[in-house]
Amino acid sequence: MTHIILITGAGKGIGRAIAIAFARAGRNNPDFDPLLVLCSRNQSDLDSLSLECRAEGAITETFACDLGNIDDVRRLAAYVIGKHGTIDCLVNNAGVGRFGPLSEMTEDDFDYTMATNLKGTFFLTQALFPIMEKKRSGHIFFITSVAAEKAFRHSSVYCMSKFGQRGLVETMRLYARPCNVRITDVMPGAVCTPMWGEVDDDFKALMMMPEEIAEPIVQAYLQPGRTTVEEIVLRPTGGDLQDS
Numbered sequence: 001m002t003h004i005i006l007i008t009g010a011g012k013g014i015g016r017a018i019a020i021a022f023a024r025a026g027r028n029n030p031d032f033d034p035l036l037v038l039c040s041r042n043q044s045d046l047d048s049l050s051l052e053c054r055a056e057g058a059i060t061e062t063f064a065c066d067l068g069n070i071d072d073v074r075r076l077a078a079y080v081i082g083k084h085g086t087i088d089c090l091v092n093n094a095g096v097g098r099f100g101p102l103s104e105m106t107e108d109d110f111d112y113t114m115a116t117n118l119k120g121t122f123f124l125t126q127a128l129f130p131i132m133e134k135k136r137s138g139h140i141f142f143i144t145s146v147a148a149e150k151a152f153r154h155s156s157v158y159c160m161s162k163f164g165q166r167g168l169v170e171t172m173r174l175y176a177r178p179c180n181v182r183i184t185d186v187m188p189g190a191v192c193t194p195m196w197g198e199v200d201d202d203f204k205a206l207m208m209m210p211e212e213i214a215e216p217i218v219q220a221y222l223q224p225g226r227t228t229v230e231e232i233v234l235r236p237t238g239g240d241l242q243d244s
């Protein structure tokens with residue numbers, strides 16, 4: 001059976017690993033044919049990912065857009081609805097972070113972070129949820145963070161955005177449960193991705209790898225429809241990198 005799966009922020013990092021994990025699950029499971037709609041801003045990232053997923057046997061489509069721009073959010077939702085008429089899984093993964101002491105965060109840092117993490121996530125969910133509600137099935141993943149429930153000194157704006165996403169997750173549960181739609185909040189600690197910039201090997205050794213976040217997401221999706229994995233919390237075994 002074909003599953004229409006939209007992954008935002010698919011070009012790099014955790015989103016890329018989620019796309020590949022879904023593609024591999026399709027190769028290993030005759031009842032699961034993923035059709036992956038891959039979205040992020042950089043088309044060449046999406047093209048190389050698309051090739052990798054197709055090599056695993058998945059069908060892929062790419063859609064380059066900026067989810068910090070409401071017109072792009074609407075174009076993406078209209079594309080999915082217009083082309084497929086349905087959606088089975090939305091992975092709200094696209095996110096940005098700008099980090100530093102409170103006194104150094106600028107209005108641009110604030111607006112840039114909120115546009116993608118909050119505005120884009122909210123309006124894409126708002127646009128696509130009614131399809132799942134109507135057909136009484138579907139699964140929405142929110143890749144939030146441990147920073148959605150724990151503060152970090154150099155992450156004031158990022159934490160605000162992630163705590164905000166968690167507000168949306170909990171609200172969506174109220175809409176989703178009565179219509180049999182599954183909501184999963186994925187809260188990773190530090191994962192070695194381009195979000196962190198260049199990191200040395202000692203620092204890298206303290207982090208998780210994107211594949212380790214992707215696998216439990218695919219497993220949660222493949223649970224029988226009667227069962228929802230509501231939260232996935234994953235931390236480096238040594239704990240969070242900064243604890244204050």
Ligand SMILES: NC(=O)c1ccc[n+]([C@@H]2O[C@H](COP(=O)([O-])OP(=O)(O)OC[C@H]3O[C@@H](n4cnc5c(N)ncnc54)[C@H](OP(=O)(O)O)[C@@H]3O)[C@@H](O)[C@H]2O)c1
Nearest residue numbers: 009011012013014040041042067068095190191193194195
């Ligand atoms: N890495 C961590 O330690 C960590 C921990 C907890 C949670 N998270 C969360 O996990 C998610 C993925 O993070 P990551 O570490 O994989 O980051 P990443 O390596 O920077 O990748 C982020 C992806 O999102 C895309 N993206 C960013 N802004 C976008 C926008 N406005 N519109 C469309 N695509 C956009 C980026 O591609 P383009 O730049 O080409 O658009 C990229 O493909 C984020 O929500 C992040 O907050 C990360």
